Amino acid sequence: MRETDILVVDDEPHIVRALSFIFSKAGYDIETARNGEEAEAKCREIAPKVVFLDLIMPKMDGFHLCRQLKSANGSRSPHIIILTCMGQEIDRENCMKAGADEFMTKPFSPREVLERVHQLLASDRG
């Protein structure tokens, strides 16, 4: 199985493009998916280390996918960073319950997103 650093899942092409751009510039391997179903299939195929996940998406939403990825892969499951427009406290709680590692809201700062990924991947190595 091919190992990839990051999978970006969002139905807004602009956001996928922006994240792809900054991660490739930083030298990461990156894959993208436009909805939950596509993302689930890709995860089986490429085993990403970090998954950036939007919450509201067609086919399968972010909560569902998050829960699925965490329960299917156990301790080897990818880090999941929720990146959403839903900024309420209850959304954050729900995401954490669903097993997410990080919760970030849009609009995001590319620099901060990049730092978070650096930290997560560094903690894996360490």
Added chain:
Amino acid sequence: MKEGILKFLPSVWLIPLLSICLYSGGAGSQFRFAFFPLMALTSLRLPPPAILLVGASFSAFYALMALMGDASGAGDLLPVTAELTAYLLTSWCAAKVASFIAGEESRFRLAETNFQGLSNELSRRSMNLQATLDALSQAHARLQRLDSEKTAFLAKIAHEIRTPLTGIRSYSEILLSYGDLDRETEREFMEVIQSESLRLTNLVNDLLDLIKIETGKHEPAIGMVDAAELITAGMKVMQPAAEKRGLELTSDIPPEPVAVRADRGQITQVIINLLSNAVKFTSRGSITLGFRKGTEFAEFFVGDTGEGIFPGEEEKIFDEFYRVLDNVPERPAGSGLGLSICKKIVEIHGGTIRVESRIGEGSTFSFTIPLFNGVLHDRGIPLREKSRHSPGEVRPILVVVRNTVKRMCLRKSLENVGYSTYGAVSYDKACDLIKYSPIDLIIGETADDRAGVETLASAVQDEGTPFFLAHFHVEPQEDISIAFNGYIWKPFERNQLLQAMEPLKMGRKRIAIISKNSEESRILQMLLGIEGYQVTLIGNNTRLPISCTEFGPNAVIIGTYAEEELDTIISALKKVPQLAGTPLLLVLDEKPHGNLRLVSAPHQDDKPLIFGLSPLIHEIERAILK
């Protein structure tokens, strides 16, 4: 009290006198008992002191008799007299007690009746209270529901605003922090920022529209409109977009005029929204804008050969921010508010909106609005070149309209056919103006300021000055083109500006901006500067003609000014011979839509509605000549 004593005094003295007479008359002891009933009768209604007095008189009389030697009769009579006195006293007391009891009883009855009344009243009030309580708890529940709906709506808005904001923020940060981008990528990212800010602008505009409709602050200017005009207006706007996507857009215009009750601008917006959705969601085939006339309602429908809507989504698509997600390959950009705005507008008009759809075959959106029961003016009344009045014959028309451009449009239109006009920005100002200037007719905007309208109406009532109230929509190019060659509106956009500059294509690139608003002039300077125009800012002062002559602009943009200032600027510019033929562009606060179509209702209800400029002038002539 004294009166009472005087009343019974005679009867008290009557008794001893009678007894003396009877005794001395020799009637003897057999008569002694005969006057007891008499005495009793006399004394019955007397108060106790009188009875005691009577008893005492008898006793004293008989005691005297006994002393004088006739002890036989007195010895018999004395106890009887005492007994009778006691009896009378007792019965007096009994009567007193009985009457007291009767009095108390009737008071009790009265109290009882009162109590019954009170108790009825109480139960009635308690029922009322219960009803009020029910109504209150219902209202409370409704408010709670509305409140949670509002909260949910706000959360949705925040969500919808964040999406374009995300694009703008992340791409601008990328552009700022990566210095090594190639020109193509740089351009791509800037275009995202532009398109996302446009999306944000549209969202904000749609939201404002929705709020305006919801709060009812901008009541629709419902008047009589020819259905064909609404259809034509919608087609005119959407035809280019349909052609661009290779779609055939056809319409079905009723051959005879059909009068509907509509706010022209709002219903045109509904038609445009529906057509624009149809264009967005149809990749091949055709779109039809159709019309059916019913008995009470007119039905407009927009049919497409697009993707269709899944069953179960038909109702939801009219909800705010609901978007059909799964069956569209590329999600079209939109605020997600278009259909809910349409629904609100149609409902305010007293109509309904619905959709019928089949997956893979297409959808048909249709809405109804009420027919207008009245006579519609002919479609094409030719506008007369000049009024038949010679100058000076007719005194001015006063135009009371808050919005400067609208007011100017109306004034210029009227001046164009030979009337002179005055303008007033508010009803207060109008009231001041009529004190000093003779006015023949007033055309006022139907405004929130009802009190102002009333004051002005009563101020001119004595003179019999006709007073029209009007709603109207403006598309300035037709009617103030006398003064201006084009318009640009806020927020400024590159494409819109370039379109306005179209006539200057031939390499003539000097533009003068006359503006007192530094923000407006800075943005214009920047936008036009990027496009390679040479821009200079000229102040509205005495040097204006000189500055203009020195700079020699190929076009002049005039910023937002009050009408009076605009007039002085235009007349100053007209005095510069070098500027003859130079296009003048006016900055508007918002995008104009609709024509200068006067949808006007005269003040009295029984008169026909006026519709369009020429019928208005017809109405004015009639009113003035009368």
